[in-house]
Amino acid sequence: MEELRLAARAYYNNSSSDLQNLAINFFRSMDANRDGWVSFQEFTRFLRHNGYNWVNPNMFSQLDTNNDGGLGFWEVLTFYYIIKTRAVWCRACGAQLHGLHFTCVACFDGGQNTFDLCARCYGGRQFRHHHRVFLDNYILLRSKRGISPGTNVNLNQWFRALELAVGVGNLLNVGSTLVGCSIM
C-alpha cells in the first residue's frame, strides 16, 4: 500500500489544477458529513451508491495506514488511484492485483481484454490459457523498448535465458546464454 500511496501522491503533485480539483471533489463526495474524514460507513455507502460493488470493503483497513479509523485526503487519494488504474484481477484466483503480476503478451498486444495472473497462480501454473508467453508488468513496460533490464540483449534472448534457467536450474548457463560465450 505504501508504494501505491507514493504513486498517488506523485501523480497528484505533478498534475494540473483541474485534475487536482477532481481529486478534491472525489474526496468531498465521500466525506458526506464534511468533517474532513471518511468513516467506514461513508466509505461503504460511497461504494454502494457509485457502482463500486467490486471493491472489497476490507480495503478500508488497508487504506487506513495510520489506523485512526478514518481516511484522510491522502488515503482517499490512494483509493482513487487504485480504482482508476488498478482494476485488474487474477484470472485464476480472483485476487485484485495491485502490484507485481503477470500478463499474457499476445492478449496485451492484441488490444483485447488482458489476461492477468498473480505471481502465485502463474508460478504454480494454476491457470489455463491458449497463449504461452507471460511477462510481469515491470518487464512488459521495459520490453516496449526491446531492451531487458540491465543488459544489451533483446527480450527474446533474455526470455529464452529465463526459460533455460527455469528448465535447467543452472544460473551459469543463463550467464553464458546472455553473453554468448561458453562455460569452458
Ligand SMILES: [Zn+2]
Ligand atoms: Zn491468482
Ligand SMILES: [Zn+2]
Ligand atoms: Zn493471451
